[in-house]
Amino acid sequence: MKRYLPNPVNDLMKASYTGQLSRRDVMKRGGALGLSATMMGTILASHNAAAQDASPAAEQPAGWSVVMPADLPDLAGVEISAMLAADGPGAPFDQAVCDMFAEATGAVVNYLPGAESATERLTFLQQTMAAQSADVDVAQIDVIWPGIFAAHAVDLSDQVGEVEFFERIQENNTVDGALVGLPWFTDAGLLYYRTDLLEKYGFEGPPVTWQELTDMATTIQEGEVAANSAFTGFTFQGGAYEGLTCNALEWQFSNGGGSIIEPDGTVSMNNDQAKAALELAASWVGTISPEAVTGYMEEDARGIWQGGNCAFMRNWPYAYVLSAADDSVIAGNFDITQLPMGDGEGAAHAACLGGWQMFVSRYSENQDAAKAFAKYMVSPELQKARAIERSALPTIGSLYEDEDILAANPFFGDLFDVFESGSVARPSTPSADLYGEVSLEYFTAVNEIMTGAAEVDARVEDLAAALEDIMADV
Amino acid sequence: MEPDISAVEVRPATPRTSEKKRFSAWSGPKTAVGRQQERLGWLLVLPSLIVVFAVAIYPLFETFRLSFTNQRLASVREVRNVGWENYTSLFEDDLWWTAMRNTIIFTVSSVTIEAVLGMVVALTIHSAFRGRGLVRTSMLVPWAIPTVVSSLLWDWMLNDRYGVINSIFIRLGLMADDRNFSWITNRGTAMIAVVAIDVWKTTPFMALLILAGLQIIPGDVYEAAYVDGASKWQQFWQMTLPLVKPALLVALIFRTMDSFRVFDLIYVLKQGSTDTMTVAIYTYQLLIQSSRLGAGSAAAVFIFVCIGLMVFGYSRLITVEEN
Numbered sequence: 001m002k003r004y005l006p007n008p009v010n011d012l013m014k015a016s017y018t019g020q021l022s023r024r025d026v027m028k029r030g031g032a033l034g035l036s037a038t039m040m041g042t043i044l045a046s047h048n049a050a051a052q053d054a055s056p057a058a059e060q061p062a063g064w065s066v067v068m069p070a071d072l073p074d075l076a077g078v079e080i081s082a083m084l085a086a087d088g089p090g091a092p093f094d095q096a097v098c099d100m101f102a103e104a105t106g107a108v109v110n111y112l113p114g115a116e117s118a119t120e121r122l123t124f125l126q127q128t129m130a131a132q133s134a135d136v137d138v139a140q141i142d143v144i145w146p147g148i149f150a151a152h153a154v155d156l157s158d159q160v161g162e163v164e165f166f167e168r169i170q171e172n173n174t175v176d177g178a179l180v181g182l183p184w185f186t187d188a189g190l191l192y193y194r195t196d197l198l199e200k201y202g203f204e205g206p207p208v209t210w211q212e213l214t215d216m217a218t219t220i221q222e223g224e225v226a227a228n229s230a231f232t233g234f235t236f237q238g239g240a241y242e243g244l245t246c247n248a249l250e251w252q253f254s255n256g257g258g259s260i261i262e263p264d265g266t267v268s269m270n271n272d273q274a275k276a277a278l279e280l281a282a283s284w285v286g287t288i289s290p291e292a293v294t295g296y297m298e299e300d301a302r303g304i305w306q307g308g309n310c311a312f313m314r315n316w317p318y319a320y321v322l323s324a325a326d327d328s329v330i331a332g333n334f335d336i337t338q339l340p341m342g343d344g345e346g347a348a349h350a351a352c353l354g355g356w357q358m359f360v361s362r363y364s365e366n367q368d369a370a371k372a373f374a375k376y377m378v379s380p381e382l383q384k385a386r387a388i389e390r391s392a393l394p395t396i397g398s399l400y401e402d403e404d405i406l407a408a409n410p411f412f413g414d415l416f417d418v419f420e421s422g423s424v425a426r427p428s429t430p431s432a433d434l435y436g437e438v439s440l441e442y443f444t445a446v447n448e449i450m451t452g453a454a455e456v457d458a459r460v461e462d463l464a465a466a467l468e469d470i471m472a473d474v
Numbered sequence: 475m476e477p478d479i480s481a482v483e484v485r486p487a488t489p490r491t492s493e494k495k496r497f498s499a500w501s502g503p504k505t506a507v508g509r510q511q512e513r514l515g516w517l518l519v520l521p522s523l524i525v526v527f528a529v530a531i532y533p534l535f536e537t538f539r540l541s542f543t544n545q546r547l548a549s550v551r552e553v554r555n556v557g558w559e560n561y562t563s564l565f566e567d568d569l570w571w572t573a574m575r576n577t578i579i580f581t582v583s584s585v586t587i588e589a590v591l592g593m594v595v596a597l598t599i600h601s602a603f604r605g606r607g608l609v610r611t612s613m614l615v616p617w618a619i620p621t622v623v624s625s626l627l628w629d630w631m632l633n634d635r636y637g638v639i640n641s642i643f644i645r646l647g648l649m650a651d652d653r654n655f656s657w658i659t660n661r662g663t664a665m666i667a668v669v670a671i672d673v674w675k676t677t678p679f680m681a682l683l684i685l686a687g688l689q690i691i692p693g694d695v696y697e698a699a700y701v702d703g704a705s706k707w708q709q710f711w712q713m714t715l716p717l718v719k720p721a722l723l724v725a726l727i728f729r730t731m732d733s734f735r736v737f738d739l740i741y742v743l744k745q746g747s748t749d750t751m752t753v754a755i756y757t758y759q760l761l762i763q764s765s766r767l768g769a770g771s772a773a774a775v776f777i778f779v780c781i782g783l784m785v786f787g788y789s790r791l792i793t794v795e796e797n
Contacts, residue, residue: 130550151550230635230653240746292634292656295744304635433549437764448748451661
């Protein structure tokens, strides 16, 4: 990997970005390095970007609201490579924080932008690790990957220190007692609801149980369809893909039906509470939800919601900023809360966890520097900056009370409870590298139940048997 | 009286038997110069042979080999030989047979409709009329659009809430105005919808290949038939169809193979939904979602065998045709 990103290019990018070189010099040096036209275009587009919006403080080279953590070690002469996501708008921030770490410690940090698709990044990292390559020292890993990378990870439990990460996330990232990834930023399923419609139909507040949601959605839909035939009660992600695993796990777990596979590896699928939860969800299709919901992904649900055509939506936090934007017809008329829960024994609120962790490779030749970098990235200081600059949800509880963060993202305040106690992790840690199979079996079965292609009892029984088979191989 | 038009039948040129025999008996050059030239010949085709080996034969062999192992994608698990286990578990999986049934329904219906429509379109644009150039060009537009784009386009048009198709049906009074009918997720119409999209997209391709076949039919055979008093209908069945058959068969081979491997069009619309799952989607899920390289390879080998048999069947048809 390193040879594709030689350091002179990184330096040139940095010099261009901070405006240290004129455009002409950038082009001259780029030409001397033999860079492709596309690469030059990228570098020139970034020219002087940092200098243009730089704040007066000289120690903040990129102008981000970053306060450097104390106790950074001296790493002069050490070189590490970090593979992070390559989402366009996030890249300058990631580049800047890498540079700041390099400046403070004297280490050389190669920022390797990974592929845009998470699946492709997973495949790339799996191959890199299977080859025991030292090309990647640090990487960002998805919340469902710790089981896959446990065999290649450095135990990071000694890097937690005083920081209090959310317990559920830290638990999710722990495989056989070793912390595979430091919780970096997170994500969770939320219930979006229309405050104006709840008021119009005389409801005091958002639903607490799924049955309440069903009743409220029915009432509101019956009232609204007269004026708007496209109106529907509730939208969520029902297509046969990973998103349905998240949604259905929430229904099942919140009804006391278990988390598909428990942390100790036992399958908890074929029980009355899980079946009841799936049965209720299947009854929504064609009643309070469109028939088409069995093909919906996140953006399909948001399309209906943001057009003002539904009363409730299950979605990730990203939809908040978009729904509240000036061009949104529902801006000011909605709010978010915890997802409802069931009414069976052991029912509790459950928001499926998403999010990213910092992982350090066992094959890294500079493990101490890599660990220090991972610790720096997840430090409260950096998480705060990321929350303000990138609206990323912190993995540390106290940051949800931070005034600066709340000023930038007012809705973060409501999310504390979700992460503190109301979340559920997908069974990726107990199923380790076979999680993909578990999820495939699960969402295929649930989708069949939702479309009416299969009947709940028989299908859940088959599913449980298939999951037992998979777990026998773990 | 029935006009006799057997006289106008045109046969494609076939090599004479003596030539064939001579060819098979030929065992290399006899002179030094000839041998040198033969070596040069081999040298010149060597790059192509290497490329064919690298991109076709080696991966095929590798897939075949993997199908007998429990190999996983980028995994550190121990790899061992599992014999026919991947194949037996494949054949025992109900979902595989559902996928196979869906694929056959999709292939047979889409290819049949495309062939009929393609023939109609080709005959239409083969005749001379004003604006023919414009029609020929615009006809190709669906074929020129990338499959993923046309899938998304139809996804929007068939959308239950905003889709233009439902709007039309509602305005015509053929559908209740509850905006609840979803062509793509309804189990009764999902397959019809994907077949319709495929027909929309690939009929131009079919028409183009048939048109090429039509254009090589010399005009004088029609003149002769006209003079002999054959009706248009007779001309089509007795002359046009037999003469265009080789081109039609080639088009059918392409389309059948393509349809049998259909992935992107359906995956974009339906992801892993089982009511339209094809063998290609099933294989993709085994290979990528489950990382089961061995089991996925077994499914891929089986698809390869099916397509091989189809091509064999078609080429027999062509050979029969030629003799």
